[in-house]
Amino acid sequence: MGSELLSYIRDYAEKNNVKMGLVFAIGSIKNPKVGYFDEKSEGYITIDLKGTYELLSAQGNISIKDGRPFPHVHVIVGDRTGKCFGGHLIEAEVFVAEVTIVELSGTPLERNISVKGLSLWAEER
Amino acid sequence: MGSELLSYIRDYAEKNNVKMGLVFAIGSIKNPKVGYFDEKSEGYITIDLKGTYELLSAQGNISIKDGRPFPHVHVIVGDRTGKCFGGHLIEAEVFVAEVTIVELSGTPLERNISVKGLSLWAEER
Amino acid sequence: MGSELLSYIRDYAEKNNVKMGLVFAIGSIKNPKVGYFDEKSEGYITIDLKGTYELLSAQGNISIKDGRPFPHVHVIVGDRTGKCFGGHLIEAEVFVAEVTIVELSGTPLERNISVKGLSLWAEER
Numbered sequence: 001m002g003s004e005l006l007s008y009i010r011d012y013a014e015k016n017n018v019k020m021g022l023v024f025a026i027g028s029i030k031n032p033k034v035g036y037f038d039e040k041s042e043g044y045i046t047i048d049l050k051g052t053y054e055l056l057s058a059q060g061n062i063s064i065k066d067g068r069p070f071p072h073v074h075v076i077v078g079d080r081t082g083k084c085f086g087g088h089l090i091e092a093e094v095f096v097a098e099v100t101i102v103e104l105s106g107t108p109l110e111r112n113i114s115v116k117g118l119s120l121w122a123e124e125r
Numbered sequence: 126m127g128s129e130l131l132s133y134i135r136d137y138a139e140k141n142n143v144k145m146g147l148v149f150a151i152g153s154i155k156n157p158k159v160g161y162f163d164e165k166s167e168g169y170i171t172i173d174l175k176g177t178y179e180l181l182s183a184q185g186n187i188s189i190k191d192g193r194p195f196p197h198v199h200v201i202v203g204d205r206t207g208k209c210f211g212g213h214l215i216e217a218e219v220f221v222a223e224v225t226i227v228e229l230s231g232t233p234l235e236r237n238i239s240v241k242g243l244s245l246w247a248e249e250r
Numbered sequence: 251m252g253s254e255l256l257s258y259i260r261d262y263a264e265k266n267n268v269k270m271g272l273v274f275a276i277g278s279i280k281n282p283k284v285g286y287f288d289e290k291s292e293g294y295i296t297i298d299l300k301g302t303y304e305l306l307s308a309q310g311n312i313s314i315k316d317g318r319p320f321p322h323v324h325v326i327v328g329d330r331t332g333k334c335f336g337g338h339l340i341e342a343e344v345f346v347a348e349v350t351i352v353e354l355s356g357t358p359l360e361r362n363i364s365v366k367g368l369s370l371w372a373e374e375r
Binding site: 022034035036037038039045047049057059060061072073074075076084085086087088118120121 | 274276278302304305306307308309326328329330331332333334345346348350
Binding site: 024026028052054055056057058059076078079080081082083084095096098100 | 147159160161162163164170172174182184185186197198199200201209210211212213243245246
């Protein structure tokens, strides 16, 4: 409780040397900031969600960026009426979160390609 | 068809002795009841969704509570216009569901901590 | 970039002989077409979403239909305000997508049952 979700996942991966993996989470989070990638400006628009939300889905991956484990996570949250909001996870305060990190073996994927403001993997593995 | 989704998952886990696992599902469900955890009252507000919805995402886990397999699942559903609703799964009638339970080995997690009306695991594993 | 997401998954499964598996993906997609299964007409209503969306969740599976790998995927997308839409994936142009296919071993599931316009697996495994 009280941690920031994305840095929690990054710190966990770093501490446990997870170089490639999948991320899933459910729980309850506060004041999530999520991004929408705007192709025109080649950057993320920040969507500032105020309040406490059910964390309905977190789906993402861990790969290597600049030599360190880097989580990329998209989230969907629900408000007290059941309405859903979501985006690319920028930050969120954890009320409670049940996070699963599935470590994948093999040569880690690396974000070493930069296209239109996005840091990507090579195309297919 | 016709089963109740959450008890189906619990019964399956119990019958197959799944003590720790991940849950995923897609399909089509009817009259889902979902919850939003209200920090103030320390309890779930029930959101009663009437009708038939696409089950767009079910994400959750199985752990041990009071000595028995206990599923905790969050769902997102879509209506005929594509609009999304979701919450903590309380119950839903299955029209069709394709459920995957990924059994995890190791010492099962146990919900043996009670905080603010929530039944939780110990903090990190 | 530029591929169609569902046929990309099917082609990948076919090329790599994935007969049973789970599908997850996040990314950014354009002009997704998603379906809502209408019980009355026993067919899918097509929901035509125009524009570019964050792909917040793709959850699905691969099984065998008519002797070939067949992906069944449900998606949730978010617009630039964070609003969510979703359904049964019919097609979507990929802007970027990070797709994970988890291959499952064992006897592949086969969609060999036809009920109310849906092609289903036998009930439990």
